[in-house]
Amino acid sequence: MREVLEGSQAVARTVARCRPGVVCAYPISPQTHIVEALAGMARTGELADCEYVNVESEFSAMSVAIGACAAGSRAYTATASQGLLYMAEAVYNAAGMGLPIVMTVANRAVGAPINIWNDHSDAMAMRDAGWLQLFAADNQEAADLHVIAFAAAEELGIPAMVCMDGFVLTHASDVVELATADQIDAFLPPYHPQQVLDIDRPTTIGTMAGPESFTETRYLQHLRFLDAADVIAAWSDRFRAAFGREAGGLIARYSPDTLDRDAQAPPASSTDLTVVAMGSVLGTLQAALAPLRAEGVPVRLVGVTSFRPFPEAALREALGGSRHVIVVDRALELGAGGALTGSVGRALAGTRSRIHSVVAGLGGRPILESSLEGAVRRALAGELGALEFLDLKTGGVPVPVEGASEVTR
Amino acid sequence: MTTVHIPFLQTGTLAVGGRLLTEEERSVQSHADRPSSLTKGHRACQGCAEALAARWVMDTAVEAAGGKLIVANATGCLEVFSTLYPESAWKPPWIHSLFANAAAVATGIAASLHAQGRDDVRVLAQGGDGGTVDIGLAAVSGMFERNDDVLYVCYDNQGYMNTGVQRSSATPATARTATTPAVGRHPGQAFGQGKSMVKIAMAHEIPYVASATPADLRDLEAKVRTAMSIRGARYLHVLVPCPLGWGSASSASIALARAAVQSGIFPVIEARAGELTDVQRIRERVDVSAYLEPQARFAHLFTPGGEDALDRWRALAEANIRRYDLLGGAS
Numbered sequence: 243m244r245e246v247l248e249g250s251q252a253v254a255r256t257v258a259r260c261r262p263g264v265v266c267a268y269p270i271s272p273q274t275h276i277v278e279a280l281a282g283m284a285r286t287g288e289l290a291d292c293e294y295v296n297v298e299s300e301f302s303a304m305s306v307a308i309g310a311c312a313a314g315s316r317a318y319t320a321t322a323s324q325g326l327l328y329m330a331e332a333v334y335n336a337a338g339m340g341l342p343i344v345m346t347v348a349n350r351a352v353g354a355p356i357n358i359w360n361d362h363s364d365a366m367a368m369r370d371a372g373w374l375q376l377f378a379a380d381n382q383e384a385a386d387l388h389v390i391a392f393a394a395a396e397e398l399g400i401p402a403m404v405c406m407d408g409f410v411l412t413h414a415s416d417v418v419e420l421a422t423a424d425q426i427d428a429f430l431p432p433y434h435p436q437q438v439l440d441i442d443r444p445t446t447i448g449t450m451a452g453p454e455s456f457t458e459t460r461y462l463q464h465l466r467f468l469d470a471a472d473v474i475a476a477w478s479d480r481f482r483a484a485f486g487r488e489a490g491g492l493i494a495r496y497s498p499d500t501l502d503r504d505a506q507a508p509p510a511s512s513t514d515l516t517v518v519a520m521g522s523v524l525g526t527l528q529a530a531l532a533p534l535r536a537e538g539v540p541v542r543l544v545g546v547t548s549f550r551p552f553p554e555a556a557l558r559e560a561l562g563g564s565r566h567v568i569v570v571d572r573a574l575e576l577g578a579g580g581a582l583t584g585s586v587g588r589a590l591a592g593t594r595s596r597i598h599s600v601v602a603g604l605g606g607r608p609i610l611e612s613s614l615e616g617a618v619r620r621a622l623a624g625e626l627g628a629l630e631f632l633d634l635k636t637g638g639v640p641v642p643v644e645g646a647s648e649v650t651r
Numbered sequence: 652m653t654t655v656h657i658p659f660l661q662t663g664t665l666a667v668g669g670r671l672l673t674e675e676e677r678s679v680q681s682h683a684d685r686p687s688s689l690t691k692g693h694r695a696c697q698g699c700a701e702a703l704a705a706r707w708v709m710d711t712a713v714e715a716a717g718g719k720l721i722v723a724n725a726t727g728c729l730e731v732f733s734t735l736y737p738e739s740a741w742k743p744p745w746i747h748s749l750f751a752n753a754a755a756v757a758t759g760i761a762a763s764l765h766a767q768g769r770d771d772v773r774v775l776a777q778g779g780d781g782g783t784v785d786i787g788l789a790a791v792s793g794m795f796e797r798n799d800d801v802l803y804v805c806y807d808n809q810g811y812m813n814t815g816v817q818r819s820s821a822t823p824a825t826a827r828t829a830t831t832p833a834v835g836r837h838p839g840q841a842f843g844q845g846k847s848m849v850k851i852a853m854a855h856e857i858p859y860v861a862s863a864t865p866a867d868l869r870d871l872e873a874k875v876r877t878a879m880s881i882r883g884a885r886y887l888h889v890l891v892p893c894p895l896g897w898g899s900a901s902s903a904s905i906a907l908a909r910a911a912v913q914s915g916i917f918p919v920i921e922a923r924a925g926e927l928t929d930v931q932r933i934r935e936r937v938d939v940s941a942y943l944e945p946q947a948r949f950a951h952l953f954t955p956g957g958e959d960a961l962d963r964w965r966a967l968a969e970a971n972i973r974r975y976d977l978l979g980g981a982s
Contacts, residue, residue: 263766264759293762297755298793305752305790309723309759312746315766317759335748439744439760441719441772446739448724448747455736 244419249381249411250275252418253320253346253404256385258289259423260344260392260430263315266295266306270325271358272408273348277320300325304332304343311341312447314440316392316433319343322408323350326364330371333401337372338463339448340436342395342402344388345373349521349572350408351605359606360408362521362573365549366581372463374402374470375550377520379494379503381406381416383547386481386489389421392430393477398470399436405549407522407572409606421485429484470551492553493560494524494545501528501535501543509562512594515621516542516564518557518586520549523570523602523609530614541618546582554589561595566621568598570614570632579629602632678872679710686713686742688720693740694732698901700891700908701729701806704865705777708804708889711872713743715879716773721760722746725753725778725787728813729806751786753778754794757801765800773879774800780807780821784848791886795855798883802875805848805886808893816896820846823916824967825960826948828896833951842963849920852886856925859885863919866909870919870931877921890917898947910942915968918975932979933972939964 247255254276257265265284267277284294293310297303300321307317321329326347336343347365351357365375376391378384384406391402406412421429437447451459471492478490488494488503495507510516517527524545534541544560546553561567567590571580578584580599587597600617603609613633620626672681679685688709695702713720722745724730730747733740748756757776764772776794783791783805794801810828811817818828824842827833831840852860858881861874871889878885890911892904899907911917912931916939919931943949943964952960972978 264762266759266762291766293766295758295762295797295799297758298789298796301752302755302758302790302793305748305755306759306762308748308752309746309756309761310763310766311759312756313721313760313763313767315763317763331749332752339748439721439746441721441744444742444744446734446741446745449734449736449739450731451736 244417246415247381247418247420248275248413248415249384249406250413251279252381252385252420253388253406254279254283255420256388257318257346258283259421259426260389261316262292262318263433264293264295264306264310264317265289266297266303266310266317266319268297268300268303268321268325270300270322272350272412273320273322273325273346275412276346276348300329301332304329304336307343307345308332308336308339308341311336311343311435312339312437312439314435314438317343318345320346320348322348323352323358323364327352327367330368333368333371333373336401340399342399344391344395344402344404346388347403347405348408348412349405357605360410360572361604361606362405362581365403365405366573368403369550372400372467373550374400374474374548376402376404376474376490376548377546378404378406378411379522379524379545379547381411381414382418382487383489384411385418385420386485386487389426389430390474390477390481390490394470394474396431396433398466398473400466400470405521410522419487425485429480467551471548471553474548474551490547492548492556494547495560496528496543496545498542501531509560510542510544510564512563512565514540514542514562514564515566515568515618516544516561517568517570517618518544518546518561518582519570520546520582521572523572526609526611527570527614530611531618533615534618539622549582549585552585552589557586557589558593561590563593564595566598567595568600568617568621568626570609571599571601572603574601574604597628598626599629600632601629607633678868679714680707680868680872686710688713688742689733690740690742692738694735695728696895696901698894698904699728700865700893700904701779701808702732703904704806704871704889704891705729707865707868707871708777708875708887709743709775711875712773712775712802712879715876717771719772721772721774723748723753723757723760723774723776725782726750727779727782728808729777729779731813750782752790753782753787754790754801754803757803758794758797758799761800773802775802775804777804777806780805780809780848781811781819784821784846785819792851792855795852795857795884795886798857800882800884802878802885802887805888806891807848807888808891808896810893810896812893812896820844821848824963825952827951828948838951839948849888852888853922853925855884857884857886858882858924860922861886861920862888862890862917864890864908864912864917866905866912867919867931874921896948898950899945903945907942907945910937913937914939914942915972915977916942918971918977920975927975930975930977933977936978939968
């Protein structure tokens with residue numbers, strides 16, 4: 243049934259239909275509507291056989307999820323921004339212990355200065371924590387990715403973050419078709435934990451590992467992560483077969499002609515300019531690139547859906563040696579450059595692609611179609627730098643520009 | 652208390668093995684088939700009262716739960732000395748996650764069990780004073796406030812012993828630690844600092860709060876049994892002398908725990924829903940010096956100039972005796 247729903251409601255209903263045994267949460271904008279909706283469903287009984295725990299911090303939210311998952315329940319929480327960083331220690335811990343918790347991250351900037359609006363700096367801060375990180379392009383995908391996330395996480399024994407742009411998706415109403423409870427019951431296997439605190443088969447979970455075994459622990463964790471790309475792809479294929487629509491996958495391909503999402507789209511070629519991005523800005527890019535495409539400019543669009551594991555091979559193949567690669571980056575590695583750009587650069591090592599990082603939309607700054615279109619035109623004219631801040635206001639602000647050498651001491 | 656005290660005055664101790672008692676009255680620890688939840692092979696220091704108390708507490712809890720007990724452990728000595736991969740000294744299902752989150756992990760386990768309809772399986776969380784009173788306090792308080800079905804046990808050795816004996820907010824006044832050196836005009840931990848976790852727990856008005864020491868095995872076991880007979884959030888605070896951190900003989904741990912109680916320094920109490928319901932009276936009162944002097948961390952109190960501090964210790968003991976009627980004189 244197609245219906246108009248707020249992104250948070252779409253996610254909450256889908257999560258509920260995945261039948262979590264324990265949902266725990268601490269409120270933080272812009273995640274609140276999701277956990278409010280789940281709290282309501284837990285009270286009405288729509289979310290059955292589930293304990294909803296109101297905790298006193300995000301640190302405890304992840305800790306409750308750790309305990310619940312280790313005791314054999316499908317466990318879910320949601321957070322954002324400062325909350326994700328406040329639970330950081332437990333985020334790493336859940337991954338190290340192989341507990342397949344699923345968490346929505348309603349992506350939001352990290353302070354200071356405090357800012358409740360969207361960018362990707364929260365998720366990027368946790369990119370090395372050992373979680374799958376799947377980024378939704380729109381509300382439909384945000385909802386669907388949760389089903390894939392539970393399936394892949396539980397098969398792998400790796401926790402999964404579903405990242406959706408705060409406010410831009412969480413608070414926006416859009417037409418969606420939600421997976422029904424029956425459909426999810428048929429699609430998602432029941433949770434069979436790989437390790438569990440069982441009174442009949444007692445185990446010790448969370449031991450100390452010394453120098454003689456820690457490296458091997460991390461190596462094994464990495465091997466499982468290498469499997470993760472195939473597992474995510476396989477569940478995404480199954481999802482397409484079961485539901486008749488695209489969701490998940492490692493990367494999102496877009497038709498060169500229509501710029502619509504198209505899993506069969508051919509790779510770009512060495513004469514193309516390809517824009518790479520994650521999250522809701524992909525929708526903006528579809529619109530922004532359309533006039534260029536209409537003029538016959540060879541522009542392509544590729545989305546990164548799985549940031550962890552990072553799909554280096556799939557991305558390299560899809561970019562096809564594009565002459566220009568513009569990465570629209572919603573997070574900044576201070577002192578280095580765009581966060582997504584770094585990973586894209588690694589995927590393109592040894593190719594002749596010229597990579598431009600366009601840092602855009604920090605702290606909720608709107609990303610305008612006209613600005614994106616302008617960046618592409620400047621790249622084609624050879625005027626786009628290696629790192630640019632889209633729509634940076636320079637009036638009245640002392641802005642060091644690339645190559646500037648004058649420094650007052 | 653929930654059991655009648657049986658003093659064995661001929662030995663001057665309450666820590667009896669049970670040979671003189673009937674079978675029903677004997678302690679869990681007196682039985683050859685005790686669970687030994689924390690079994691042999693761990694790496695605790697000689698004379699570690701935490702290892703002793705943890706085994707006693709968990710054995711009693713395992714028995715009370717009919718063998719169906721899951722344990723969440725905070726980071727700390729108890730975790731480090733018991734579980735260096737690939738070995739484990741724990742017999743029940745046991746999980747260690749982080750330093751500050753044992754109470755929240757236990758909440759998650761309890762929530763999961765409830766969702767699965769497994770209310771027959773019980774949950775115990777445990778940690779040291781650092782993991783409880785300092786870094787883990789928010790999670791402990793949250794678990795209390797929600798009245799989650801968890802027994803939380805704090806083994807209080809009054810400092811960060813695992814990291815090399817630094818001060819915690821459970822370190823007593825004047826105690827020398829690596830971060831409160833015994834130098835200057837006010838040597839050691841400052842007077843007026845520190846917090847009482849027992850009072851904090853009582854302020855949450857949870858169903859059951861108790862304190863105990865390994866100097867009184869039967870009392871400790873009785874409190875664990877009582878705690879396990881109740882549902883909801885429960886708190887047990889156990890004073891555990893630490894030969895390494897306290898600078899005491901490894902053979903003195905039980906005697907020091909007893910002296911802490913008999914001097915009035917460590918009140919042994921029970922409370923329900925925030926109300927004090929029972930107090931263990933001082934049986935043979937001793938001066939605070941009987942507790943302090945065998946500990947090197949208080950050595951500076953027994954040098955010229957230490958008299959004032961000793962007087963303040965005596966005042967602390969007197970205040971406890973008044974507050975909890977430890978001598979039983981009040982009508």
